[in-house]
Amino acid sequence: MKKKLLSFAFLFLTSFCFSQDHSKIIDSLKTVIFKKPSDSIKIKAYGDLCWYYRTESIDSAFKYGNLALKLSKETSNQVGEAQAYNDIGILHYNLADYKKALKYYDASLKIRSVLKDTMGIAALYSKIGLIHQNTFKLDSAIFYATKALKIYEEKNHTRYIAYIKSNIANIYRGLKQYQKALETHLEIADVNKSINDNLGLTRTYNNIANAYLFLKDTVQSEAYYLKSIDLALKYNYKKELAGLYNNYGGILHDMKKYLEAIDYNTKSLKLREELKDSYGITSTSLHLAGLYLDLGDFNKARNYLYEGLNLSKSFNINELKMDAYDKLASYYAFKRIPDSVLYYRQLFKSINDTIYNSRITKEIAEVQEKYNSAEREKEIQTQRAEIAEKELKLNRKNTQIIGLVTLALLLFLLGYLLYNQQKLRNKQLQKESELRQALVEIETHNKLQEQRLRISRDLHDNIGAQLTFIISSIENLQYGFKITNNKLKGKLTDISAFTKETINELRDTIWAMNKNEITLEDLQARISNFIDKANISASNSNFRFNMDEALSKELVFTSVRGMNIYRIIQEAVNNAIKYADASNIEIHIKKKYEAVVFTISDNGIGFDINEIEAGNGLSNMKKRANDMDATIIYKSQIRKGTKIILSV
Structure with missing residues (x-):
């Protein structure tokens, strides 16, 4: 069965109540603005008008989104500014202008990061992941989806956790891990039922059908598509219904029920034009082109082909450009114009190499696959076998490399542990040495202090006593004997004064010695x-x-x-x-x-x-x-x- 690119689930970008009369809400919001409320209320009203106009008039939606952004900047309302960037990014996303959408999402993310608005940050991570998913940058897509999932799990938001896991499962599908994608979607379906999330269940049934399709179980795939269509019709989920009609048309195409497939794809195209879904219009136009090619109606096929190609070029959607080039090559093969066949196959191969960037496959003969002889079919099978053998060898080499890397990591870890142990040992020895040195210094200090105390006691008891005795002796000489010699008397007075000064200085010295x-x-x-x-x-x-x-x-x-x-x-x-x-x-x-x-x-x-x-x-x-x-x-x-x- 030929595999087709199926539409992704656009989470967080779809209204939960399409059946509501938006015109009444829009009129009531305009009434609020007419009454000249405060700036913060006016910013909120502009933002809501941007949201509700997105399915009514894209120009009006942009008008009110830009008014909300302008007023938020003028009044330094960071919350309003972040929301306005977010809303305008959604408008560009719905137009498949992913470059501009990413620019506005990044601007909103910077502000919400400053405000520490974790729920707003998680929603932006999810939207940025979807942009990367739609442009086949699957490594970036899973990176941002995982960041959003971590926040929702911390906040314990069951509904949002289910949405993000659904996106991650779709990325697994893009990475060709179909069984893993199916298991995740079945798990999510149980969660959707438990919380009565009918919109989430509709999308999950669609994703389960896609997974079964890639696993070549057409019966189960068809059953889940029909379940999803019933829910979408019951609750009037127009955007989901458009995607489901398109995908179910693909199943009918593979079953060679071309007229029924055209009917469902036409319904899908009509809804997508009503919703102004640029990506969906492009994808469905190319599906219809393929159906008309199989029916041999080349004129209608050509019209849809060039419409799809022009749209995919204007929105720079690589995977849809690949699909257009593939079908144009088939168209010119039917018309038997080999130069054009080779031209579009070369364009197809160029984009394919850009997207996958791993191996160059020779798919120019894909158009001829339906018409060539059994010998050509055998040659293709041989090529596939060679590719499979190369992949097996590559896997073996990868296993060997992983083993060597693991061994190197273990050796590094062991070396690091030994180094750390030796480092700790050296540090311990250094501390022990410092401790011993400190003890020696303390002991020396104590000895010195004892010696100083002993010297100060000796000075006080011996020298001090002797000096005091000298003073006493001089005074006794002065008063005990009648000294008439004035010169001698002056000398004795000078000696007595000098001795007293010496005692004072001695006391100062002892005072200093007794203190550390x-x-x-x-x-x-x-x-x-x-x-x-x-x-x-x-x-x-x-x-x-x-x-x-x-x-x-x-x-x-x-x-x-x-x-x-x-x-x-x-x-x-x-x-x-x-x-x-x-x-x-x-x-x-x-x-x-x-x-x-x-x-x-x-x-x-x-x-x-x-x-x-x-x-x-x-x-x-x-x-x-x-x-x-x-x-x-x-x-x-x-x-x-x-x-x-x-x-x-």
Whole structure:
């Protein structure tokens, strides 16, 4: 039995209620617009008019679809814009202008993706899949259909799941997996019955009939076509009925019931012209051309052939162009014009190669197949056997390749697992090493801390006690004996004062040694204590100390760094008191970028930085700054005071 291209089920694009009087709905929608409603309601009304006009007047449908799109853009209504693109895409789809339909579907898909409108996205995936299905891009068709199915399964929409599975089954049919397509359609029929989806059941019966036809079971195919036709007539599903008449006409054609086939195809053509179904008109015209060829009515055959060819070219429908070229070759074979036969067979072969892009088949002799001798039939069978043998070899090679790829994947997986295991082992060893290092550092730190505590205790208990004893002895000498020598008396007083200062410095050192870290708050308190003492000893000087509130008192320095900062401030203040004869001494602590800045300024006599030789005080401050990787700047002018800036 000769296989024919059958029409696809156009899901989501057919109205569920053709019997409804659209003119009344259209009038009521126009009344709504006349009352000047809000923009959102007007956009909805324009969209509905686009939908209902699509079967009444395609020009009006485009008019209202474009009005909905324009107003949606002007009012930044993304929902309306996405719907308008969708509706206009459907109009182009119904005209078989698949390129423009795909353009509008893509525009709608971008907006709905931003809006996260999952149901709208699923519907668009389904429509895009149907475009690829109708243009024989079956890999893309199944890709988009599967994406739509996944969304509907997540949402548990039984009706839509059945529709998408039906489309996927039709793709299986296009891939020549007829048994798989049939099983899927039979499963869908049970779902349609369970949810009383008569439209879905009508389409499914049609698809089952198609599957049986490809499996060469004409009896079952005819039975399901008739079941589907009965449902379509009962519920007035015009679009489905048009396709069914066309397909059933194909069955009658194969049964050589040409006049009955012409009757059904003529009914199909009339309905498709009424529905303005460009694809269907083209397909049915070519079916009628084939019937008239078989009846020998070449004039009618020629008219339908060129009508079908022109339509297929205008809509760029490759599979229908193939059918037209095939039948034209048959027509010119009947007319015994071999040049034209070869011309149209070459056109047929060119498109066939473009569509399948896998193997080049020699089908130029297809027209002669009906008329050549038994020897020619035998030659064709031999060619088919050779092709089958090549396919078998190709399948074997594919199996070998799959086996090798699988083996390579297993080896890669094993290697990856071993690599990962070694990587984890290395990481574990590294962590163990880091842990051991940390333990060693902690132990060393603890030992150092113990040593520091021991030294600080020794300093306090021994050196501190000895210094205190010296002070006490000097004071006893001063008060126990009447010393009349003023020079000696002054010397003893100086020694006593120096010793007391040494005790204070010793206490500062012990304070720093007893701490692992010195907070800014600790440093502030220490500086305040020092200033209080300096204020007592230098009664002619005024002291001012402030700290920027932006600085956190929890800021931490190491004990060495904290002690160095304190000593630099101490040295700077002492210099201002002893050498600068300053009446105002200020200490400021503030934050500047990522640094803490300590500024000690006075209004003393100052000095020339370029001429003065750096004494121990300035040298010590600079050395301490260098030790803690800080910067220190001296600014001074004669009789204008001195400013020391330490940035840590």
